[in-house]
Amino acid sequence: MLEKIANLLSEAVKEDEVKVFIPENPDFGHYSTNLAFEFAKMREISPDEAGKEIRNKLTHAAPKGFFSRVDIAGGFLNFTLSDETLEKEINLILRQKQNYGRTRKGHKKTVVVDYSAPNIAKPMNVGHLRSTIIGQAIVNLLRFEGYRVIGDNHLGDWGTQFGGLLAAFKKWGSREELKRDPIDYLVKLYIRFNKEAETNEELMNEARMETAKLQKGDRENRRLWKEFVRASLKEFNKTYRRLGVRFSVVLGESFYQKMLPAVVKDALEKGVAKKDDGAIKIALGDEKMPDIVIEKTDGSHLYATTDLAAIVYRVRKWHPEKILYVVANEQALHFSQIFKAAEILKIAPQTELEHVKFGMLLGESGQKMSTRRGEFIKLEELLDRAKEEAGKIDQKSAEQVGIGAVKYFDLSHDRRSDIVFDWNKVLNLKGNSAPYILYTYARLRSVLRKAGPKIKKRLDLSLLRTEAEKKTVRQLVYFPDMVAAAAENYMPNYLADYLYKLANDLNAFYETSPVISVEKNLAESRLALVAAGSVVLKQGLKLLGIETLEQM
């Protein structure tokens, strides 16, 4: 709708960039534009005059009866949609159901979303939560906008820590224990390794040797490493299943190892990389960014090299329009370096690379959570506690409500800012939370069930005149706009915020407007509103990765 009005305006005044927004105050209509300010300045006339001129032009361009009124206030033009338009829109919701708001903006365009990326042999902690939850929401949103989306879990399955792990496992390891609780066991082994290595030089050397053997393809090490990966993945998948997260592909860092020498060779041939102190570096020619090492003196490669290889691979394989990296703020410098290098190397000329960054989770003290201080909470533990908390109110829906609450807590924040991790806040089941919206939905569904087939869903807007009803209608129509804004800016919190407001309006409507016990025509109109509300809540939550419940 927002786009439609912008197009109408832009057609009317022959101007490309027209900004239309949703005014917060409903007295200012459904949509507003500040176009008259700009016009006034350009033509040196008063905003009022400019407004009138635009309004005249618009009435020719707009379909008859589309707006019920266009007001001029200062330099603002305020558009109020006619009942006819609103009615059409609500009926569209009822007809299209979960497809209401779906667009084809991304038709024939591909986006790769790199998200989650846990490390093998380490438990997923709340730090991984954000990437996983935000990443999945972005994947859902972009698909809804018609993009072909490749969700890629860039596993941390390669690196020097495997040397220590291999050495430790060969010395003290037991297959049975690995089977029983793989990640927990591997962590214990790794801790023991680090502790003993402090006093035992020999152990460190062994680890280095094991790493080298693994990288050269030693059969035994390769087999063990694969076992670690498989066991860890099995546990991760349990968590992903709980969270409703699904990847298109899971290509870890190890996947790109074979490509690394080629990346280095290419960079050397293009004259972008140079040998320096025995290592190979890419000079970025930017004061704000240190150069990046892509090959160490000993010939081995690094994180940065892998990332460059991943770009090459993704571009060749999917020809994406964009690659999004849903990774924490802390890695901002790393990604600017990589993107700059990609630019100089010309390995992704048609692809936009973007770091979709997110803030840290801080401990309750407001400080960074750290493993050292024992503040890093395991993801599974968090989910279990959320479930337990929700179970205090209702056992049957505990898992879904609890997990929904955790997801919503994350997604309702601006992803870029740090969040203070407070159990009470995360597990809050009241107010601005998933359970609040889920509860609203369940009540609406209950009304629909109780009404049964006796009452038809037939909308007559002239009957819906209370404040609560009008607010709800207004809010419903905004759904496609909010989804589009959330998708285009990779900001799921726009949608979360919207759903909360909608639920708020629906609850007020629910309190004040009985459906079943009223006169037939009114009942039918209200039931239509209930149905439309439930459709939008369900689909909106689904895009955030939260499943609704019919009863709770």
Added chain:
RNA sequence: GCCCUCGUAGUUCAAUGGAUAGAACCGGAGACUUCUAAUCUCUUAAUGGGGGUUCGAUUCCUCCCGAGGGCGCCA
């Protein structure tokens, strides 16, 4: 030292350069013989400070103060 983020009610968070800065939690007062009270209705309270750009600044620029993060031949 250099670079990047961020300072909004008591607390935790919102606000694509727009109109009277919104919520939630906490505190206080009310509402269930009527479609589910995990609900609803009232109520107190905020843009760190100084300049600037603009018709208009929480938002952009600049300085100051304060907080966090990053600057590895780690990932």
